[in-house]
Amino acid sequence: MVAEISSPAEFQEKVIQGSASRLVVVDFWATWCGPCIHFAPKFEAMSKDMTDVSFYKVDVDKLSEVTEEQGINCMPTFKVYKGGECVGTVEGASEAKLKELLNSHK
Structure with a gap:
């Protein structure tokens, strides 16, 4: 299941701290x-297939502080986090590239 991040504090807790124990992917998107x-x-389908990965979404217009901090320049951008650090980025809606990135860090 994909969860929406609603605050900078929640991003820190669920993405940065949460990636210490498991792989996390964030979809930076806009309405x-x-x-x-x-x-x-x-x-959403990927989140159901890859239950060992945490999936989150960040609305770039609602959380511009997080968006700027993470260096987001285009939408969609997907960032993968592990151990509290970003380990990879996919810019654009490429399912194949995102799956490849996730699988390379499992």
Whole structure:
């Protein structure tokens, strides 16, 4: 299941601290972004297939502080975190590239 991050504190707790014990992927998206909306069902399906990975979404317009801190320049951007650090980024709605990145860090 994909959960929405609603505050900078929640991002810190669930993504940065949460990635100490398991792999975490974050979808940085926007409501006005067509590719983001189109990719959302695929991201949800991935979360059901990869139950050993935590899946989160960050609305870039609601959490601009987190977006800037994470260096997001385009939507969608997917960042993978492990051990409290970002270990990889996929810019654009590429299911194959995102799966490859996730599988390389399991």
